[in-house]
Amino acid sequence: MSKELPKHYDPREAQKRWLQFWNERGFFHARPDPNREPFCIVIPPPNVTGALHLGHALNNTLQDVLVRWRRMQGYNTLWMPGTDHAGIATQAVVERRLRDEEKKTRHDLGREELVKRIWQWKDQYEKRILGQLSELGCSCDWQRTRFTLDPICVRAVRTTFFKMFRDGFIYRGKRLVNWDTQLQTAVADDEIYHETIKGGFWTFRYPVKGNNEFIRFSTTRPETMLGDTAVAVHPDDERYKHLIGKSVTIPLVNRDIPIIADGQLVNPTLGTGAVKVTPAHDPNDYACGLRHSLPMINILNPDGTINENGGPYAGLDRMKVRERVTEDMENLGLFDGREDRDIDLAHSDRSKSPIEPYLSDQWFVKMGDLARKAMDVVENGQVQFFPKRYANTYLDWLAEKRDWCISRQLWWGHRIPVWSRREDLGWGSVDEVKEVLGRLKQLQEENPGFLSTKSFETGGSASIGPEGQELKPIRIYVCLAPDGDQLAAELERLGFTQDPDVLDTWFSSALWPYSTLGWPEHTPELAYWYPTNVLVTSRGIITLWVARMVMTGLYNMKEVPFHHVYIHPTILDGFGETMSKSKGNGLDPLDIIERFGTDALRFLLVHQATETQDSRMPVANVCPHCDALVPVKQEHMYMRTRKVTCPNCKKQFRPGGPWPAPDPDLATAKQASERFDMGRNFANKLWNAARFLFLNLEGYTPGAIRHEELPIEDRWILSRLATTTAAVTQHLENYRFSEVARTIYDFTWSEFCDWYVEMSKRRLQEPAARPLVQRVLVGVLDGILRLVHPVMPFVAESIWQPLNESAFERGLPLPEPAAESVVIAPWPSLPESWRDAAMETRIGRMQELIRAVREVRNRYTVDQKTNLDVFVRCSETIAEDFRTLAPFIRALAGVGRLECGPQTAKPPQPTSHLTPEFEVYVSLVGLIDLAAERARLQKLLAEKIKHLRAAQAKLSNANFVERAPADVVQQQRDLVADLQAQIKAIEENLRELEQE
């Protein structure tokens, strides 16, 4: 039964249909099965901030290729999908909308209401993102979809935090944050921008204690003097050497501070060579403070006014204090002048106000031991990076062992499960403290697994107890395990409150490979699929995410979270810049899917996934009025172009992208890139090859292939298929995605379609030959469909299904009933013995002969219908071959007379094509331009002679003959012999042409 397909492959219809089919059949759902080998990938969860972009498309396509391939290989395959709450990014986006649409801040709404709003946002975008992944063809187990704030993930986070708290890995420490005094919040590094403003550079003097000297220093922020805890000089600076170890007095607050030597902080050639050190309000000073164990005095209130540590200046705004401090110093005669200076000052993106470095209390994870273990597993190969070089990024970063600050001053995220005594209650009497401690101890004894207490010093000054003893300024912190929440009320009765902060988003992401599988419960899924097999991600988060997953995996599971880490390239725009919302140079995968089809998108993404770091993707807008492609220009990005005039139809439109702003008055362009042509064309080529088969399947009968009885061309294509299959499999194992795409493409197009299908046409007309060639055609197509399925699942299924109707039993070497879907068809593997170098050589010679004749035909523009007479001078063995293949040579090259053999005579007025193995002569009586032919031969002769000389030179080099491997030398000798023979033949042909 044959079936006729439409002339063009229609991706849209196919995508809709097969997605539904696959989901209905539940091919993507996996359950633990101890009798089968597991394979598992967990998705890098996309942020619920917005829509997916091209980078996501790449990341997820590559995962899907691996997952579909392993599923076909028979692994019990789980691809775990999900999304990430992305703390800062998501809260910021919702807050921005709140401001734009309702003119409200988060404080107007309150914590609970804001979080509710963000959940609504999340629901909306999660749905959209999952839908996009599905449209991309991702074969995730959708029933298992997780979100990083799901109850199950909350439990994993709480359990981990509790364990780390109890084991002493989590501690309370200080950190300088970027403080926004207007919004009264810390902002992330990527939420600040730098702007040059007019500022000043003030010079003051501090009196040195014990003699009449002064030490001069300069600063751009005089008010920070109130928080100075040292003055630093360079250890080798002769001007100050004698002062090191002495102290100075800060006049305004009457505090004595030491003069220290610090070669890292101080550059003696700048300013006066002496630097005031304010550890609580400057990153470098902070580092210096740590080095020298200096006190760190915070002088700011959250609103930017000076706090009680500023003594007489308390309560005033820092800018006002800057003036006052200067005046007061001047009155004391300690002010040495001010000069204007441009200052590169950090500003908050959101409030546009200047950022203050602000020392605040934060939660940290101690990295030392955790990092060491995470390094070990990469060094000993339990976790392998592909490409290898990325292991360096990972190891270098971990080697620094910088403690991980895990608290964030946000409302959206995992709330830190720690309660502490409220500051305003104070510690009143020792009795009260004793009572609280006693009660805590009791609680802990009753609930050892649920509650853990720790105390950490706070900043602030010590106070004196009722009996005159010095009370250490400590705070008691109580951490509750997830099942300990009923104790929260009790803690609150004791005057404890929960920490308002949330955890760094990466804290929950770090648990993703096992929290998604149900940890801390001992689920069958966890036992079966953990450790997962491979993590596929981009290099940007090797440190933030990959390293932390390994750390927590080892800590919680005692086992690595995955064995392989594949890092794929980053897609840049046509100008080599990263795609980003602010530049407006992104590309929306949905635009590509709509215009080219999902398979085209996927093919191209796989094809360009080489081992390099980056790859470029020039982007064009499609004019919504006339469909012309308008390339995105670089200046568009920097000007944030809002309107583009189409050079074709002169109408205006808004440039497209994954993040277009709506504008009812202006049509928004879809985007495209010519690079996807390749994928679309390939899908169509495949489709049409199948279409050819369907037109010729009438009377198909399944049957065994007896390899040794097959004609040359069949053995050739099967040899090529066997080689291709093995190569594709190997490339997949090595994560060489680009090679996967290339290998399948070349085999399908340049060998199967260009040669085998062409050769089959004649045989299909012969009743005796027809059944066998049908079987081979069907068998090879079946193999191609399986190979191509992981990359282009939709077109593969679109052909697989009708093939099941026309040729249900098929395959190589024995026909078998086909799988109901290519998704679950077995991955092909062909006998090694089918690889047949001799067949490939023989067909290769035939191809060269055909190409030679075609070239002659094109050179002299001989009509396609005119047969050419061809004379081949070659060995008897080769002649025998050409005679066997003569029908193909005639059909594919348009040949009439074909004579071959050692004694074959040249025809009159011949044009020639010489190869090392045979000489081809085509008679061109009446067509040949003798002068042109002579010129061509002269040119060819010159090239050959040049090449010969180079080859001879090599051989005449004694070192080469002596030191190069024998086969390389022999190769060179053969080359010289071939060239000499060819030159001789060309010269002979030229002489003959002269006589004409």
Add this chain to the structure above:
RNA sequence: GGGCGCUUAGCUCAGUUGGCUAGAGCACCAGCUCGACAAGCUGGGGGUCACUGGUUCAAGUCCAGUAGCGCCCACCA
């Protein structure tokens, strides 16, 4: 400043341990609507492999340096 990369045809890129006259897709030129496919077929033109030096019988490939570009991290008192 530290780290990791990139620079090969007009464009986007391959080129796995050094070894044929360096490849592909798109674009370009010429010819083809022949019963799978014009999203196609056939053939063709086009490259001093960024630059300089080194190692080697042999370098696009290895090493060093220079220039340009990109990313990550740190920093910009």
